[in-house]
Amino acid sequence: MTKTLEIRDLWANVGETPILKGVNLTVPRGEVHALMGPNGAGKSTLGKVIAGDPSYEVVKGEVLLDGENILGLEPDERARKGIFLAFQYPVEVPGVTIANFLRLALQARHGKEVPLTEFYGKLQRAIEVLEWDEAYVTRYLNEGFSGGEKKRNEILQLMVLEPSYAILDETDSGLDIDALKIVAKGVNAMRGPEFGALVITHYQRLLNYIVPDVVHVMMDGRVVKTGDKQLALELEERGYDWLKAEVGA
């Protein structure tokens, strides 16, 4: 079995407006890829389309999860097959505790009852890595959380649910340097031969802590350049204009 998340010639619209215009990208398990690019390039859209956001219409292309096209599946089915999207703007769900919600999600992911001890074991380890207070899991999902707490909560979910592929949508936005380090610690704890990640970010800063194996650059709905971590440094230094000129975007 091919153990990759492969995006093939993906086109997607919001309403009549095309946002993705033929994205090609492959993330093998065991690797962390960064996805960079200027505002409006379609990075977040790509993450949402992979996760199955119904506000986008896929016009053409495939998203292959370990060889299987998942574009016809509902978001929950994709998640159970191993896709995870860490949201740029996590949603508040009042009255639903993190612990209760995560246990339901974990049981859905495994398709069976998960013993309470096993669940709390996973939760405890994640809380430790994220240097968080255990009291948070009895709070309502993201309700009244600061931006940083919301992002930490996304990584907590990532660590408990243990997906095969994670897409982190600007997880670094709104984080101070300490929070950034902790979030990176969580993601790095997930790294291993069975886990692949696509880290969407504007800034090289995050990549100092989550060191990518590959860096892709998206512009105007396509991946226009792929390189190693040096590419991110170069973008940080020189901006995107030289690349725009180079690829004629």
Added chain:
Amino acid sequence: MSDAELKHISEDYQWGFSDDVEPEVKLKGLTPEVVRTISKLKGEPEWLLEFRLQALETYFAKPWPTWGPDLSELRRQMDDFYYYVKPPAREDARSWDDVPEEIRRTYEKLGIPEAEQKVLAGVGAQYDSEMVYHSIKEELDKKGVIFTSIEDGVREHEDLFRRYFSKVVPPTDNKFAALNSALFSGGSFVYVPPGVDVEVPLQAYFRVNTEGFGQFERTLIIVDEGAKVHYIEGCTAPIYTSEALHTGVIEIVVMDGAESRYTTIQNWPVNMYNLVTQRALVGENAYHMWLDGNLGSKVTMKYPSSILKGRGARSEILSIAFAGDGQHLDTGGKLIFNAPDTSGSIVSKSISKGEGRSSYRGLVKVPPKGERARVNVECDALLVNENSKTDTYPYMEIASDSASVGHEATVSRLADDQIFYLTTRGIPEDEAAALIVRGFIEPVAKELPLEFAVELNRLIELEMEGSVG
């Protein structure tokens, strides 16, 4: 209701089965003759018959409500209901073995005897017009706690009964309280002696079996000084194409320093008109909680009320309404602050799904004698679909300058972004919607005993199947 609608509803409603039970007595129509027959069958004292006949006149004299849900269809059918249906069972058996098998099986399906063993201090079971079972744990019986049918209350404790009966809700209170006063049959009589704490709840379960029937249970609860009790009522019925009527009156007297709770989990099928009057009189430093959960019925009009009559009396009214297609639930509560230093709150959470409509209707009244009264009202509505409806009628009459009054109301929609977020974690769409709804009512639902909270969650999951997407 069309057959197609009925089929759709039957699939969602788990308790829509009926029993093949032939009643001993069936009385149709709304006449003094019917009232006399009911009273005679029960062997009642003369004063109670007079009370009933007077109440029937009051019923006819009072106009139909000109506000709230549409009752025109009910009004047309008032002559066609069976107003008294006596099941072929011994009255008020003390053992399930003495309840006829067919009827007993129904309560077993509803899980009543099992809950009685595990989590309840006593159970009363009403089948159509009569209580067929009533039992209370021996140790409570020894402490002098009374938990019987309303009929046994009259027979065995006439003085106590007469002192409080119809004093909290007189027949003249409203048209349907008058109707109940004329026809009442079944319901509980509860007395808790001073200082006695009934630590686990008492439960009454109301089951309707006969088609085209009106149920009129009457409950009187007296919590003496410093005593404590929690009373729970549940109800279900078969689904029939014709309309049905349930008009209960609940009177509660909470004496000085006493504490009581009254919890309702109303799950009638959607052919039921549920028009209920519930009121508590709360004494000095006493406390009363109404927890009112309304999921079923075609129309519900129900505003549990507390009259705070002693200094320092407190009351909370917590209300959950879940209105689906073809349902109009008009619920809320009333708080009357008739003494100084009293406090109370109303928290209402309503959900409207499909073409369902839920309305909050509340009254807060602080006359000049309600000095330093504190009150807070919060009503939140959640709309699941585009066509779902909600409205709010908060009435406030504040005549005390020293009263402190808070009011907050919100309306929200089941948000697509919440659903998407939860589904990306592997939770299917229906479950995600149910989770959001459960979260919405959590501040109220957390006050339910665990078993009932679990049951409520299960009902919400059933309701939310196929409701979105």
